[in-house]
Amino acid sequence: MMARIRIHRSGPLTTVQDRGRFGLQAFGIPTAGAADAFSFRLGNRLLGNPDGAAALEYWIMGPEVEALDAPVRVVLAGGGGSLVRADGGREPLPAWRTATLSPGERLIPGFTEGGAVGYLCVAGGVDVAPVMGSRSTYVRAALGGFRGRALASGDELPVAATAEGPERALAEVPSDGEGPFRVVLGPQDDYFDAAGIDRFFAETYAVSPQSDRMGKRLTGPALTFAPGRGADITSDGMAAGAIQVPGSGEPIVMLPDRATVGGYAKLGVVVGADISRFARLKPGAPVRFARVTVEEAEAALHAFEERLAALAAAAVTLE
Numbered sequence: 001m002m003a004r005i006r007i008h009r010s011g012p013l014t015t016v017q018d019r020g021r022f023g024l025q026a027f028g029i030p031t032a033g034a035a036d037a038f039s040f041r042l043g044n045r046l047l048g049n050p051d052g053a054a055a056l057e058y059w060i061m062g063p064e065v066e067a068l069d070a071p072v073r074v075v076l077a078g079g080g081g082s083l084v085r086a087d088g089g090r091e092p093l094p095a096w097r098t099a100t101l102s103p104g105e106r107l108i109p110g111f112t113e114g115g116a117v118g119y120l121c122v123a124g125g126v127d128v129a130p131v132m133g134s135r136s137t138y139v140r141a142a143l144g145g146f147r148g149r150a151l152a153s154g155d156e157l158p159v160a161a162t163a164e165g166p167e168r169a170l171a172e173v174p175s176d177g178e179g180p181f182r183v184v185l186g187p188q189d190d191y192f193d194a195a196g197i198d199r200f201f202a203e204t205y206a207v208s209p210q211s212d213r214m215g216k217r218l219t220g221p222a223l224t225f226a227p228g229r230g231a232d233i234t235s236d237g238m239a240a241g242a243i244q245v246p247g248s249g250e251p252i253v254m255l256p257d258r259a260t261v262g263g264y265a266k267l268g269v270v271v272g273a274d275i276s277r278f279a280r281l282k283p284g285a286p287v288r289f290a291r292v293t294v295e296e297a298e299a300a301l302h303a304f305e306e307r308l309a310a311l312a313a314a315a316v317t318l319e
Contacts (some may be wrong), residue, residue, distance in 0.1 A: 003072045003159040005122065007151050008106065009064040013213075016126050016145035016157070019052040021134035025237065025260040032136035032144065033256045035213055036078070036117045038176040038276035038308065043077030043121035045312035046168055047098060053125030053160075054135040056151070058118050062109025063151060065120065067101035073163035074099055074107055078118025078280075081109035097169040097318070098123075115280025124161025138257060140214075167318040174311050176277055176304060180290035183243065183268040184297050188233060191265040192245070196224035200267065201289050205251070209283040213257040215244070216278070218287060222249030223267065235263040241270035241278070255279055273300035 007014075017040070020033025034040035034057060041051045055077075056063060062081065065074075080094045084106040093099050093107065095118075101107060112118040128135050128146050137145025146155060189197065205220035223245050225231065231247040238244070242254045244264045253270055254262075270278055271292065281287065292300070 003070040003124075003162050004068040004156050005072055005159060006066045006068055007063050007153055007155040007157070008066060010151045010153055010155075011058045011061045011063045011109075014056055014058040014063045014151045015137035015139065016054050016128055016135055016151070017057040017137060018054040018125075018135045020256060021132055021136055021138070021144065024132060028260050029132060029143075030138055030258060030260055031240070031256055032134070032138040034119070034136075035256055035279040036115070036119070036276045038174075038304070039077040039117070039280075040119050040121070042096075042170075042174055042308060042311060043075050043119050044125075045308075046075050046096065046170065046315055047073060047121055047123045049121065049123065049125055053121070054128065055119045055121040055126060058109070058120065059112070059116055061111050062118055062120055064106060064108045065101075066106045067103050068156065069103055071103070071163040072101045072159055073123035073161075073167075074101060075121050076107075076109055076118065077121060078115065079110055079113040081107060083107055094169075096174065098167045100163040100167070115277070116282045117280050122159050123163060124159055127158040127160040140257065168315050169318055170311060171314045171316050172311070176307060177274065178277075180288040181274045181278055182271045182292040182297065182300060183289050184271060184292060184294055185268040186266075187236070188265040189267055191225055191229040191231075191233070192267055193224050193226045197267070199223075200251070201291055205287040205289075207281045207283050207285045207287060208250075211283060213255055215252045215254040215258055216281065218251045218253065220250075223251060224249065225265075229265070231264045233263060233265050235261040238262045239269055241272065241275045243267045243269060253278060271297040271300055273297070273304035
């Protein structure tokens, strides 16, 4: 029997996301996909899902969901919540611990912990129809996910698998790093003066409230341009983590819903191993950066993957 979940309270911004829509940026189609790939992938692995199984991504507070038709196994990645059982009783559900909802039972996530973004992952993944090879929602173009939009009360979503086997939990609170966010300079670092670049790595910035899934704007010392240079360039490709600098000099770090090209100079790019924890930053959070080489960025990504694998492998079976 196919399982479904019903949304009873959607939260501020809840969308269906998988790993993203790749191979189409040349046609102007953004990748979308999970902003915090670390939490998203780890939640899926805890359930025995493929890394790319679609989940519900939420910001600040998660959606209240009810199981329909058949048991549904869930896990919260990014903050705990509570379960409402068939008899009306409540019990806590910590983050990173699976639980099974029987038909009619509900999961009520709390606020996210340690960051702005969380995931409600389900066994088998959310089984909405793929669009252009992905189930991810890109709200600006009403593309993918559930009817191309954020979820609302009353929406019902199919789930690809019902619950089987014992519950599982992570053996430790997961972490994908701390400290300054590592940056590889380029491709337009020559558009900025040397003093401005040094200031960027020496000073502390803060995440502006003017941030979303497209990118996080930073407040702090304005970057200054080299003599004869300015913010404008001939538009070129935009990578995840790119640090784009408009005429105001305030950096913007680009996230999954970024445009495929941009016409402002890019000082550098936050390395792949640090993008997930950057995406989790709440408005007002302090931000420091550190300069690294391409070789160091590649080594960091290998360490990130090893950490993810080790955490998933150490998960324990619950009685």
